[in-house]
Structure formats: structure tokens, C-alpha cells
Amino acid sequence: MREIIIIGSGPAGFTAAIYAARAGLKPLLLASSVEAGGELMNTTEVENFPGFPEGIQGPELMMKLQEQAEKFGTEVILDDVTSVHLEGDVKTVETGYSGTFEARSVIFATGSAYRKLGLHDEERLSGRGVSWCATCDGFFFKTKTIAVVGGGDSAMEEATFLTRFAEKVYVVHRKDSLRASKIMQERAFGNDKIEFVWNSEVVGISGENAVEALNLRDTVTGELSELPVQGLFVAIGNDPRVHLVHGQLDLTADGTIAVQGRSSKTNLSGVFAAGDVIDPHYRQAVTAAASGTVAALDAEEFLAALDQAEAELHADDLVPAK
Numbered sequence: 116m117r118e119i120i121i122i123g124s125g126p127a128g129f130t131a132a133i134y135a136a137r138a139g140l141k142p143l144l145l146a147s148s149v150e151a152g153g154e155l156m157n158t159t160e161v162e163n164f165p166g167f168p169e170g171i172q173g174p175e176l177m178m179k180l181q182e183q184a185e186k187f188g189t190e191v192i193l194d195d196v197t198s199v200h201l202e203g204d205v206k207t208v209e210t211g212y213s214g215t216f217e218a219r220s221v222i223f224a225t226g227s228a229y230r231k232l233g234l235h236d237e238e239r240l241s242g243r244g245v246s247w248c249a250t251c252d253g254f255f256f257k258t259k260t261i262a263v264v265g266g267g268d269s270a271m272e273e274a275t276f277l278t279r280f281a282e283k284v285y286v287v288h289r290k291d292s293l294r295a296s297k298i299m300q301e302r303a304f305g306n307d308k309i310e311f312v313w314n315s316e317v318v319g320i321s322g323e324n325a326v327e328a329l330n331l332r333d334t335v336t337g338e339l340s341e342l343p344v345q346g347l348f349v350a351i352g353n354d355p356r357v358h359l360v361h362g363q364l365d366l367t368a369d370g371t372i373a374v375q376g377r378s379s380k381t382n383l384s385g386v387f388a389a390g391d392v393i394d395p396h397y398r399q400a401v402t403a404a405a406s407g408t409v410a411a412l413d414a415e416e417f418l419a420a421l422d423q424a425e426a427e428l429h430a431d432d433l434v435p436a437k
């Protein structure tokens with residue numbers, strides 16, 4: 116039986132692995148078969164991860180994290196976890212191709228997925244003008260004209276934030292009113308750089324190697340039009356990847372795995388969670404990495420306490436009966 120299994124190979128999973136491996140716990144990290152490396156594999160330049168003043172390409176950063184985790188003894192398997200059984204002292208993790216593994220502790224670092232528009236152009240131009248994260252990429256759009264798609268709080272927050280950099284920000288929304296809270300709406304309506312494009316949905320994105328325009332369809336009349344922009348931020352929501360733990364771990368109202376306070380402890384003993392899967396708000400590579408550290412330290416403490424309890428039990432057994 117393993118000491119610790121980590122599910123997920125983003126910044127949270129690999130950082131948890133680095134700490135657990137350095138603590139001598141020989142972690143097994145199940146990295147996913149097709150999405151190994153996590154969300155940063157979908158981006159180009161990362162300029163806000165500390166320690167890289169010149170910036171670093173997302174995939175290169177993830178390769179370095181994997182290399183660092185393996186250097187200290189992490190075993191990485193490129194396979195998907197298909198089901199987990201988390202109650203009791205022995206946790207069971209089933210995978211698609213590599214069989215079933217058992218461990219005394221498990222860390223969930225399965226991240227979350229930005230909702231997408233579902234357009235081919237969106238994938239094609241990801242990192243080339245299409246983004247899902249204003250905090251990550253807003254800086255690249257200084258003095259540009261860009262669009263934000265969405266009508267909720269996060270769309271208003273992203274649009275307002277992006278006016279710090281962009282010359283103009285269009286908010287494209289399918290309806291003629293917003294879902295966002297009143298205060299967020301008022302903030303956006305009062306911003307001179309923001310213009311709303313109502314009753315419009317994005318049906319295509321033009322540009323060979325970079326975003327040049329959005330192809331819009333009027334949701335009332337069906338009329339097609341083009342909106343020249345150099346960037347598109349998709350802000351239509353985010354889904355934490357929690358399908359494996361439904362019915363086993365408590366979730367928050369935001370759909371993230373619930374943890375106790377600033378720890379990574381879930382409602383089940385020996386089960387920890389880290390990164391975007393517990394974070395409805397910050398969702399950055401460095402916050403995910405930090406959260407992975409917390410999970411590894413919590414797991415280490417948990418395992419040490421188990422060892423101690425087992426040693427005490429064993430010592431009691433050795434006391435000769437009177």
C-alpha cells in the first residue's frame with residue numbers, strides 16, 4: 116500500500132508531490148492521460164509565476180515542475196482516475212489502464228475547467244488573443260480593443276479590470292440585461308471604456324494567427340455582424356472537477372471541495388484537496404502551488420500521527436501481561 120496518492124498534474128499536484136517526495140513519502144501522482152500538466156499547458160507566456168523574470172512558456176513551466184517532483188522520487192503515471200473509494204483507513208483509486216492503487220492518504224488536485232464557448236476558433240486562437248483569465252493575460256492587451264463575453268459577476272469584474280490595460284472593452288452578452296449583481300453592473304455601466312453589445316452571441320472568431328474580429332449573431336433578429344477586436348476574454352463560468360468525489364466529499368455552494376479553514380483537510384480523514392478544485396476565487400498557478408504545499412504538509416502530519424498511534428498500540432501489545 117502507498118503512503119500517498121496525488122490525483123492531478125497541475126501546479127497544485129506537482130508541488131504537493133515535490134513536498135511529499137522530499138519528506139520521503141514516495142508519492143504516486145496520477146497525471147491524466149490527455150491533460151497532463153493541467154491548465155497551463157493551454158497557454159503561452161506565463162509572466163506572473165515568481166522566479167522567472169523573463170517569463171516562461173506554460174508547458175515548459177509544467178515540465179520543470181514534473182522534473183522537480185520526479186527528481187525527489189515521485190512516480191508519475193499518465194492515466195485517468197475513473198473512481199475512488201475514500202472512506203476508511205485504506206483509500207482505493209481506480210484508473211483507466213493501470214489498475215487499482217491503494218494508499219493511506221489521497222490528495223485531490225484535479226483543478227477546474229473554464230467554461231468554453233465551444234467554437235473551433237476558440238481553441239485555435241487560445242493564447243493568441245483568446246483567454247479565460249484577465250488576471251493572467253490582461254497585461255498583454257495594453258492599449259488594445261478587446262471583448263469580454265458573459266453577463267455575470269465574473270464577466271463584469273474581468274471587464275472592469277481589463278480597462279486598466281485596454282483602450283476599449285466591449286461586453287458581449289446574449290440577452291438585453293445582466294445576471295451580475297447590482298453593484299458590479301453599476302461599476303461596469305459607469306466605466307467610460309466599457310461598451311455593451313446586447314443580444315449578441317459569438318459564432319466565430321476571425322484571424323489567422325491572432326484575434327482580429329468576432330463574428331456575432333443577433334439573438335433576436337439572427338442578423339450577422341463583425342466586431343473588430345484584438346482580444347477575447349471568455350467569462351461564462353468555471354466548473355471545479357469534482358465528479359470523482361460526488362457523494363463522498365462535502366462540496367461548497369460554489370461547487371468546490373470543502374476544506375477546513377486554511378487547511379486542505381476534507382470531511383474524510385486522510386483525504387486532502389488543493390488548488391483550483393478548492394478555490395472559487397483566486398485560481399492562479401502560484402496560489403494552486405501554495406495550496407499543494409499545504410496539502411502535502413497536512414498529509415505528512417496525518418501519516419506521522421497514524422504511525423505514532425500504530426507504534427503506541429504495538430508498544431502496548433509488547434507489555435507483558437501481569
Ligand SMILES: Cc1cc2nc3c(=O)[nH]c(=O)nc-3n(C[C@H](O)[C@H](O)[C@H](O)COP(=O)(O)OP(=O)(O)OC[C@H]3O[C@@H](n4cnc5c(N)ncnc54)[C@H](O)[C@@H]3O)c2cc1C
Pocket residue numbers: 122123124125126127128145146147148150151152153154155157158160161162163164194195196197224225226227229241242246247248251252356359389390391392398399400401403
Ligand atoms: C489559458 C489559461 C492561461 C492561464 N494563465 C495563467 C497565468 O499566466 N498565470 C497564472 O498564475 N495562472 C494562469 N492560469 C490559471 C492556472 O492555470 C490555474 O490556476 C492552475 O493551473 C490551477 O492549478 P491546479 O493544479 O489546481 O489545476 P490544473 O492546472 O487545472 O490541473 C489539474 C490536473 O488534474 C488532472 N485531472 C483532473 N481529473 C483527473 C482524473 N480523473 N484523473 C487524473 N487526472 C485528473 C487534469 O488533467 C490536470 O492535469 C491560466 C489558465 C488558463 C486556462
